[in-house]
Amino acid sequence: MTEMNMVQAINNGLDLALKLDDSVILLGEDIGINGGVFRVTEGLQKKYGEDRVMDTPLVELGIVGMAIGMALTGLKPVPEIQFQDFIYTAMDQIINQAAKMRFRSNGDYTVPMVLRTPYGGGVKGGLYHSQSGEAYFAHTAGLTVVTPSGPYDAKGLLLSAIDYEDPVIFLEPKRLYRSIKEEVKDGEYKVPLRKASVVREGDDLTAITYGSMVPTVKNTFEKHKVNGDIIDLRTLVPMDIGTVIQSVEKTGRVVIIHEAPRTGGFGAEISASITERALESLLAPILRVTGPDSPFPYKMEDYYIPDDRRIMKAVNKLLEFR
Amino acid sequence: MPEQDKSEEKTRLIKAYTAIVLSRTLDNKIVVSQRQGRVGFYTPTIGQEALQVGASMALQDKDLIYGYYRDVPLMLHRGVPMENIINQIMGNREDSALGRQMPSHYCDKKRNFMSVQSPVATNLPLAVGSAYTQKYRKTNSIVLTTFGEGSTSAPDFHAALNLAAVYNLPVIFLCENNGWAISMPVEKQTLAEIWTKASAYGMRGVRANGNDLLETYEVTREAVKRAREGKGPTLIDAVSFRMGPHSTSDDPTKYRDVIVEEGSDKDPVIITEKLLKSKGYIDDKFIESIKTRAEKIVNDKFEECAKIPAADPSSAFTGVYKESSWMLDEEVKDLL
Structure with a gap:
């Protein structure tokens, strides 16, 4: 190591x-x-x-x-x-x-x-x-x-x-x-493709994310003591739908976080796949926290990339939804 | 020429001429069948037979070919069974791609004829990469890639030539210059002669009369020799004429008056016949018998292939990944 x-x-x-x-x-x-x-x-x-x-x-x-x-x-x-x-x-x-x-x-x-x-x-x-x-x-x-x-x-x-x-x-x-x-590890080892990883476990909601946003979501959940699953998809296509649905059936509340623009983003695919399979488990609408539908700006990039504040806004909205 | 060389040349040229006749006969048969509704689509090869067969004569079986959708003469000369070509065009269950690709998109791994795509010139960078493998593995095989002159306007053409030259790779770029990119004549596509474009990449470029079987053969042979000796790539500008439409969906009377009639002095079949006659290898009787035989072979093969049923519908949605994905499995279940 x-x-x-x-x-x-x-x-x-x-x-x-x-x-x-x-x-x-x-x-x-x-x-x-x-x-x-x-x-x-x-x-x-x-x-x-x-x-x-x-x-x-x-x-x-x-x-x-x-x-x-x-x-x-x-x-x-x-x-x-x-x-x-x-x-x-x-x-x-x-x-x-x-x-x-x-x-x-x-x-x-x-x-x-x-x-x-x-x-x-x-x-x-x-x-x-x-x-x-x-x-x-x-x-x-x-x-x-x-x-x-x-x-x-x-x-x-x-x-x-x-x-x-x-x-x-x-x-x-x-x-x-x-x-x-x-x-x-120093030698050869493999992390399987097509398998998501649950990087934090909790009961209240499911955060689904990948790549660049995973550490941000983890830090946010730790800092604000959010009791939720965080799923790192790792492979987007083919997505590990089994892991996603298992978590959604447990929590009933879902937030998807990615940095890419919202429209036609991969979050839309995740969201649709969940509603097709687990609508009855859902206790709230699925929310997305994403980059805006604008080109990526030079000076204001901290506003563009989803952060603690925007993630918590969505988390609170989900938890309050009745 | 010594007797033995002459006899070998005779065998070689008769094999070449036979491939040209078979190809022309098959071409006409498929076009007619398309008009009858028996075939969905086709990109005729008429006019480009001599150059393709001439180039093919210079290759070995172990060499790789990245062709395009107008290469039937080359394939037939190389030994691709005619039924493989017809099965591909019919898209039946014997087609190596099970009817997934539209007609004229061939693939024959046994003869090192790589899978053909539609977007023109995108095969050229692949040919360069495969040539890199030959050099890296020291196989002494070379790669030949074909394309129309329309492809020379595409970025992939320039990228591929530059890379092939920079890495000094055993690859030959055979431009089948038939004068037309669908409706666009070559004079309007580029102001430079195609073969001169090679010099911009520090590469050897040559022009050949593509209607002259022997000239194309000699030019390709020289390029093959150089490639095998590690002397790098060559661009060959083989000039011929697209006697037919771009495809069976195209009507060339909309955009051109120039016509080369089948059987005229400019038809490569006639030009090749004259060449072989002048050498005393064939006569009119031979020509007639070979054409009659070609008609029978083509008709018989065509009818045999027409009896082969389509592949199972499920085969159109499998084979995307080595290990299928659950998404696709679920979608296919829904549509079948």
Whole structure:
């Protein structure tokens, strides 16, 4: 066990994957000699060489397209897109090639690729270094969307994703990269995909969240002594609906927290899935605490990202509802 | 030319010509069948036979092909069974993708013919990635990718060429320049000759007369040789003409007057016949017999494939993930 932040834990996971399997290839902008703009790949090129930790030209669709072509021929590429905000030119590759390959070839060709990319606000990145685009990926059949909320899960989920035989969109909450430290196992271990984690237990209500918002919700519940379950989804698609419904049946009150804008956000999917399955258990309307339907602002980001005050407003409203 | 070389060339060229005739015959059959309502859709290959077969002649079985939706001649020459192509177009249960993809979107793993998508040029970066694998694993295989000249306006084309050159990869970009991106003539698509675009990426670019089987073969052979020797990628601009519509849903009389009639001097089938005749490899009798045989083969295969039923409806909603998701399972239960 070593105390690590998320950057160190992911670096450690990548290092291990590169060591264990020579079909693992990292590629992306500035990930080699520079170690990535967030230093997640620090030292790996020196250790494994330029043909396994590849610095690429500045072309997201090329990075993803190349990675898909590698995956189709037996490699296990782990491309990095420097900021999730820059991924959109590669969406054609992600949606029309990676996500559909298994289906359209009836399994003859598959894309075991883990596409890593930092997302979310809180680092004073303005409109184009702060976006939370998980819903775009969640809406595409064939993708598996994963987001860790701490160092331990980050490494374990990453190693599971690298072993997974379908494309994984691995969203790294950049705000949490260095803000939390946890004890992380040194060797190989896996945290399963498609399984949520109940990070705090209580009886009065259920908070459902993921990725960048998990520590905020945890701190809020601790500070205000909220007696509720907190579910960290970890994998958004396919969502662990069993864990969600079990909790909802116990508490009857649900708040969903995410940083992405509300309209068409993943919270809407969670909410609809709950009402379809557990309407009779609900004692109050399902509430969402999310980013507003505006672009992510530079100066006022603390207002944009859901905080203690807004979460408690929703919690109190839920608890008071009769 | 020594006798043995001549005999080998004869065998090679007759195989090529046979593939061209079979492809043309199949093409016409599918178009007619589409008009009769027996086939949903098709993107005809007519006019591009010589260039595709010429390129295919330069490849080995172990090489990978990222083709596009107009590559029937190449597939037939490569040894993809004709019934695989027809089954794909019919989308029946013998289709390797079980009818999930619309017609002309082929896939044949056994012949290293990768799965075809609709969005043009998106196969090119994949070809580059697969070429990287060949270099990394030192397989000595190369990758060939095909696309129309319309694709050269797309960002993926430029990304792929640049990356292939930067990493010095064994990949060949075969532009099937048929002069038309649906209704847009090549002169209006770009002011530069297609082959010259390679120079912007520090890559070798060459033009070939795509209606000349041997010229396309020689140009591709040279590119293959260079790629295998580690001398990097080549862009080939194989110039031909799209004699048919873009697809069976398209009416080219709306946008063009230029026509190349089947059987005219500009038809690659006729051009190839002249070539083989001039070498003394075939004569009119041979041509007639091979065309008669092709008609029979195509008709028989087509009717055989037409008898094969559709796949089970549930197959249209499975195979999205290796391990299915509960969401999809639940949705499928509801709709079947």
